[in-house]
Amino acid sequence: MPAAAQIAVTPVLVLMSGQLTPVAVVANLLVAPAVAPATLLGFGAALVAPLWLDGARLLAIPAGYAVGWIIMVARWAVNLPFATLPWPAGLPGLGLLLLVVAVAIPILRRRAWRTMAVTFVGAALVAVLVVRPIAGTWPPKGWLMIMCDVGQGDGLIISAGPGQGVVVDTGPDPVAMDRCLRSVGVQDVPLLVLTHPHADHVDGLPGVLRDRRVGAVVVSPQQPGRPAGMRVTAMLAHRRIPEWTAVPGTRWRFGPSELTVLAPDPALAGTYGQGEGSEINNSSVVLHVRWRAGSALLSGDLETEAQDELSRHLTVRADILKTPHHGSNRQSPAFLSSLGARAALISVGADNDYGHPASSTLGLLRRLGLTVHRTDQSGDLAVVEGDDGGMAVVPRGP
Numbered sequence: 001m002p003a004a005a006q007i008a009v010t011p012v013l014v015l016m017s018g019q020l021t022p023v024a025v026v027a028n029l030l031v032a033p034a035v036a037p038a039t040l041l042g043f044g045a046a047l048v049a050p051l052w053l054d055g056a057r058l059l060a061i062p063a064g065y066a067v068g069w070i071i072m073v074a075r076w077a078v079n080l081p082f083a084t085l086p087w088p089a090g091l092p093g094l095g096l097l098l099l100v101v102a103v104a105i106p107i108l109r110r111r112a113w114r115t116m117a118v119t120f121v122g123a124a125l126v127a128v129l130v131v132r133p134i135a136g137t138w139p140p141k142g143w144l145m146i147m148c149d150v151g152q153g154d155g156l157i158i159s160a161g162p163g164q165g166v167v168v169d170t171g172p173d174p175v176a177m178d179r180c181l182r183s184v185g186v187q188d189v190p191l192l193v194l195t196h197p198h199a200d201h202v203d204g205l206p207g208v209l210r211d212r213r214v215g216a217v218v219v220s221p222q223q224p225g226r227p228a229g230m231r232v233t234a235m236l237a238h239r240r241i242p243e244w245t246a247v248p249g250t251r252w253r254f255g256p257s258e259l260t261v262l263a264p265d266p267a268l269a270g271t272y273g274q275g276e277g278s279e280i281n282n283s284s285v286v287l288h289v290r291w292r293a294g295s296a297l298l299s300g301d302l303e304t305e306a307q308d309e310l311s312r313h314l315t316v317r318a319d320i321l322k323t324p325h326h327g328s329n330r331q332s333p334a335f336l337s338s339l340g341a342r343a344a345l346i347s348v349g350a351d352n353d354y355g356h357p358a359s360s361t362l363g364l365l366r367r368l369g370l371t372v373h374r375t376d377q378s379g380d381l382a383v384v385e386g387d388d389g390g391m392a393v394v395p396r397g398p
Contacts (some may be wrong), residue, residue, distance in 0.1 A: 003177075017061050027077040031070045075187075130339060138380070139184045140394045143385040144256065144291050147322070148180035149375040149396075152349030152356070153181060153200030156298065156322065158189055161255030167208055168193045168298055172200045174207030180380060181208065190215040190254055195284040195300035196222055197229035198277075207233060209239065216242040218250075218261075220281040221269040239324035246285040262286040263302075263310055272305040281325060282306035293385040294319035297339060301325040307335035319391055320345065320383060321370065323367065327357025336368055343371045345383075350376040 041063035049056035107113045139146060148155040157180065158166040165186035170177045181189075192214050194202050208214065217236055223229035223245070236243050250261045263286040273279040284300025295395025297318035302310070303325060310316065310335060321341040324331065326348045343366045348356045357374065365372055371393070373381050379397030386392045 005272070027073055030073045034066040034069045038070065038168060040062050041066070043148065051320045057353070067278045078341045122398050136242070138382075138396055140382050140384050141395075142385040143184065144293070144385055145289065145296060146180065146184055147345050147347055147375060147381040147383075148177065149379045149381075150176045150180070150204060150347070152326070152352045152354070153204070154195070154300075154322075154347045155204060155328075156347075157181065158257050159185060159255055160257060164188045164190060164255065166191045166193070166252075166254055166259065168259065169195055169201040169209050169300075170204035172203045174178075174204045174210070176207070177204035178207035178210050181212070183380070184214070188213050191252060191259075191288065192217045193285055194219050194223065194232060195278050195286075195298075196220045197226040197232065198280060198301070201301070202232050205235060209235070214239075214241050216244060218246050218285065220280075220283050220285050221245055221264060221266045222280050226280070237275045240285050241323050254264050256291055260290075260312060262288055262316065263306065268309070272301060272309075275363065278303050278305075278330075284324075285352070288316065288318065291385065291391075293389060294391040296320040296322065297341070298322045299324040303330040304332045306331040311338050319343070320393070322347070323357070323361070323365070325356075326352075327361045327374075328354070329358035329360050331364060334366060336364065339369075341370055343373065343391070345381055346372065346374045348374055348376050352376075 020065050041059050045056040045059040045063060048059060065212075065337045075343050136189060144159050146157040146165075148157065148171065153171040154169040154172075154173035155177050156168040158168065160166050163185055165181070165184065165188075167181070167186075167189050189208060189212055192208060194205075196216060217232075219229070219232070223232065224317035233243060241296065245266070246261050246264070248261050248263060248265060252259045264283045269283040273282045282305055284302050284306070286302065287298040287302060290295045291296060295318045297316060297320070299307075299322055301324060307324065311332070316338070317340050319340075319342055321336070321339055321344045323344045323346045327346045346357050362372060373393050373395060375381060377397075378395030380395075382394045382396070384392055
């Protein structure tokens with residue numbers, strides 16, 4: 001029955017969310033004995049409560065245990081390898097799914113082919129469950145910040161304590177952002193910062209909201225009125241999540257991390273740049289993050305004008321730089337050299353159409369003595385506290 005239900009809903013899930021959930025059949029089998037008691041006892045408690053409150057409480061207790069089992073299984077299932085698989089959304093994804101099914105049916109009907117398929121799947125599971133943990137776990141111990149490989153966009157997670165993370169930007173793809181958060185075990189987001197209303201920084205928001213609590217969202221002064229910003233505001237209003245405009249000087253502490261807003265000045269937001277896109281980039285929320293081991297500057301998509309403006313008014317030092325605007329060629333040498341950073345992280349999509357990161361920017365960073373790390377070459381990047389009390393950058397990929 002769970003398998004039949006999963007087969008029935010899989011095309012709908014592909015059309016709506018662009019993902020497959022192979023673990024759902026196993027999870028449904030495990031929770032099936034608890035569904036009926038939870039439903040019937042909960043419904044009974046609702047009927048009895050207006051007449052006999054104590055009796056309703058007696059019914060709610062076993063119902064609560066049944067619901068608790070369902071929640072426990074769900075949390076266990078989503079952390080399994082391949083709990084969710086990315087898949088093209090919409091009609092192309094549905095067409096691809098039908099093609100896979102059409103190929104799989106004749107393979108599974110022939111004993112020899114079926115044996116080969118089972119052997120291949122078994123070998124893949126051994127590689128994932130046994131060989132990969134021996135090679136190294138993710139996230140690395142003592143992680144302070146994760147730069148997620150979300151393609152051409154930004155998505156970062158700052159450690160805020162066990163199971164918690166502050167998210168800065170959400171990338172363009174909800175599935176990629178959700179997968180990155182699951183990989184580091186983040187179930188609660190006390191604060192989400194959307195640096196500016198461009199799709200490659202905000203369209204992954206549904207992935208952050210999926211099965212997670214978000215305490216509040218901080219946005220750029222440029223957010224209201226922009227198409228991407230209006231979508232964000234509507235989504236947050238629907239979920240009753242507070243939306244705050246960034247104010248320089250605001251400071252928060254979450255677990256090992258202290259965050260301070262450095263920019264933009266609301267009075268100057270949107271007043272300089274080469275066109276509307278640059279004006280929005282230059283209005284990015286800029287964060288300085290401090291840990292016991294060091295600090296990082298998260299600079300959104302700042303371009304030359306805003307970089308110079310920031311360095312004129314503030315003395316900013318940071319060990320690690322989130323390179324502005326995916327390493328575009330609009331960088332201020334004076335600003336970059338003033339930071340004293342030792343490493344530069346670049347969130348960028350492979351073979352993107354923008355030419356990011358620019359060769360001139362890579363050359364500048366290396367001349368300034370920064371070690372460059374890129375998501376298109378190394379996948380997710382983790383900033384960790386080393387055994388010597390300093391910081392290091394650990395790539396997930398090669």
